[in-house]
Amino acid sequence: MILEIVRMSTEDGPGIRTTVFFKGCALKCAWCHNPESISPQPQLVWMGNRCIGCRTCLSACPENSLDLSEAGMTIDRNRCTACGICAEECPGTALEMLGKAWTVDALVNEVIKDRAYFETSGGGVTLSGGDPGFQSEFAGGLLKALREKGLHTAVDTCGYCAPEALDRLLPYAAMVLFDLKLMDPEAHKRFTGHANPRILDNLRRVADYMRSHLHPRQLWIRTPIIPGATASAENITAIGQWISANINDVVTRWDLCAFNNLCRDKYRRLDLQWPFHDAPLLEASVMEDLAETARQSGVNPDIVFTSGATRLQTESPQRETDDVSAQNV
């Protein structure tokens, strides 16, 4: 079950990459920038700017799940079976099913169209989500098929999968991007739904695998910098000390990724409240200070990077947009 395929990405590993976003994740991070990737099931969304008000969808829906009023479309998600009929019938493409079942062969044929970009840039294919570990048998099969075609592969994971799921991915992943969000287990549970011991065990497992296999592999750690949650010197110091004590010899990069509020529309379309709806972008100075804290935490200072927009780099306030597909961050 794939959410979408995003081409020409420069954020998900080296070079120009095609990123395959999986649906399904065991964590529910309060700040999640891809809320439509958490559920493993397909989900219906409505984009009001495309709707011409023809009401075709209302009569097409076999479950009477839709209601259109001046306030917009209401989707009764308790009744909706995600059959997709309304989206197929909608002449304005205002209704869209998020999530589509693919076969490994079809996905390989799709992403291999970008091989020329990979070869000229040193890029490849990244599996992200959601969490590829949530569909590990399929993800492992896809990675294996991509490697057999000679493509560079990367896995971007939240790390909260069964160890056996990781074992299905690691033999075919030239690179792992692993999220390390919070070191305090209580805070981790409060903000993501689960404490972090399994994640730390899995990260040690990734590092052990890389140490015991000679062919070159890369491990990047990614920490989302979220105001009021992960964005503290205490947390960054604790993460750096853990990296230094456990996996310093294997990690090649530690990215601090600035909070982004461009996903507000995604929550609205899914009828979800987002606790960070009104949170502004971070000040550039906050990111610089945390990066300096990271460099002094015991890791190799040369592996610390920052990414994402900050308030000083944004001339006008963030505007809500109706372009869902452009917002995967």
Ligand code: SF4
């Ligand atoms: S079918 Fe599409 S365009 Fe017509 S009312 Fe429904 S959502 Fe709007």
Ligand code: SF4
């Ligand atoms: S996906 Fe199917 S059940 Fe859900 S609103 Fe559309 S037609 Fe109705």
